[in-house]
Amino acid sequence: MQVLTTIAAVRAARAAFPALGLVPTMGFLHAGHMSLVARARVECGAAAVSIFVNPTQFAADEDLSRYPRDMPRDLAMLEAAGVDLVFAPDPAEVYPPGYASRIEVGPVAEPLEGARRPGHFAGVATVVAKLFNIVQPTRAYFGQKDAQQVAVIRRMARDLDMPLDVVVGATVREPDGLAMSSRNVYLSPAERAAAPVLYRALDGARALFARGERDAEALRRHMRAAIATEPAVEVDYVSVADGASLREVERAGAGCLVSLAARLGRTRLIDNVVLG
Ligand code: AMP
Numbered sequence: 001m002q003v004l005t006t007i008a009a010v011r012a013a014r015a016a017f018p019a020l021g022l023v024p025t026m027g028f029l030h031a032g033h034m035s036l037v038a039r040a041r042v043e044c045g046a047a048a049v050s051i052f053v054n055p056t057q058f059a060a061d062e063d064l065s066r067y068p069r070d071m072p073r074d075l076a077m078l079e080a081a082g083v084d085l086v087f088a089p090d091p092a093e094v095y096p097p098g099y100a101s102r103i104e105v106g107p108v109a110e111p112l113e114g115a116r117r118p119g120h121f122a123g124v125a126t127v128v129a130k131l132f133n134i135v136q137p138t139r140a141y142f143g144q145k146d147a148q149q150v151a152v153i154r155r156m157a158r159d160l161d162m163p164l165d166v167v168v169g170a171t172v173r174e175p176d177g178l179a180m181s182s183r184n185v186y187l188s189p190a191e192r193a194a195a196p197v198l199y200r201a202l203d204g205a206r207a208l209f210a211r212g213e214r215d216a217e218a219l220r221r222h223m224r225a226a227i228a229t230e231p232a233v234e235v236d237y238v239s240v241a242d243g244a245s246l247r248e249v250e251r252a253g254a255g256c257l258v259s260l261a262a263r264l265g266r267t268r269l270i271d272n273v274v275l276g
Contacts, residue, residue, distance in 0.1 A: 001079045003086045007134050010087050014136055017046040017084065021167075022137030024128055027051040027088075028068040028182035029077050032172040036141040037081050039169055048085040048135050049078055055091055057123030063266075068185050087135060094130060102126050105159075108151045111246050112239055112259060113270065121152045128153055129160070137164055145171040145179050147257055147272045148246060171271070173199065179271045191264040194230040198262055201226035202273045205240070205258050209275050216240035216252045223260060236261035236268065243274065 004010050014020070021040025025033050033049075040047040051074055058064035071088065078086055102122050109121035132140065142150050154166050172180050177199035178192075187195060201223040208222055223238040241248050243255040252258075254276025261270045 001083050001086060003075060003088060005089050006093060010134050013085055019044045019046065019138040021047045022131065022135045022140045023047065023049045024131050025049060025051055026053045026067065026182065027074050028070055029074045030180045030182065032143055032145065032180040034077065034081060035172050036143060036169045037083060040141050041082055044138055046084045048087065048137065049083050050131050051086060051088040052094065054123060054127040056126060057120050059117060059119065068182055103129050103156060105152045105155050108155050108246055113148050116236060124149055125152055125156050129156065132162055132164060139165040139167050141167045141169060143169050143171060147259060151246060181269060183267055183269060186267040187264060191232055194232040195264060195269065197227055197230040197233055198260060198269060198271050201260065202258055202271060206273050206275060209252055214252050216249050219252055219258065227262060232264055234263045236263060
């Protein structure tokens with residue numbers, strides 16, 4: 001496994017792989033990341049993983065400085081998984097002095113996370129475009145857990161004619177339903193015990209839909225009520241949105257994205273399911 005920190009080194013190493021799957025990450029890896037890595041290896045014959053806590057996608061009041069990091073553990077996991085190439089640059093390698101360009105993806109980046117985290121998706125789109133240009137993957141792998149991120153990256157790749165396939169992997173969950181996230185490590189024992197209510201709320205909305213409920217507001221109400229049973233969890237938003245535009249709907253239908261964000265103490269978690 002080659003562990004590279006410069007763009008020049010990645011460019012030089014890239015030529016050895018006829019096809020290459022890229023999994024962009026911010027590190028502190030878990031089974032969700034590793035499911036994407038395994039798929040990249042199988043489907044492309046070789047896998048590259050980037051580990052970069054991208055400063056431009058964090059707002060000033062967010063958790064950039066305390067975001068969890070453990071490079072030795074990450075590298076051991078990737079080595080054991082048979083990864084070919086790791087790109088782990090410093091911020092100065094990615095954003096040298098004078099750096100000024102930025103990719104804005106438009107309406108799909110505006111609601112939900114985009115509304116609560118101004119600038120977040122411009123930061124994501126820009127760094128992912130750079131990673132695509134640096135690594136030149138045949139396919140790039142993203143998790144359904146960050147559903148709006150997937151929509152943003154797909155839009156960008158189509159609009160800007162990026163020569164690769166965007167592949168989405170299912171959300172990997174803990175046995176109690178909590179979506180795996182590097183941020184779960186922030187949770188106190190009491191918060192961790194309360195956190196599965198988020199998936200229970202989503203799953204309850206999905207069950208209501210399966211029983212015939214089509215009023216999107218009824219699904220939102222159900223989720224708010226479910227989460228209210230855990231006083232330690234504060235809802236940021238609950239959403240039933242069109243799967244393509246991510247705009248809120250009145251009538252729920254197959255393909256709608258049911259998503260939520262909530263705070264447990266200082267930790268903000270997101271999760272989603274797709275109806276139908
Ligand atoms: P992150 O390191 O949190 O930026 O995540 C890197 C990639 O892994 C993103 O495409 C995420 O959507 C994906 N990912 C994170 N958590 C999960 C999960 N629980 N299941 C599947 N994919 C995930």
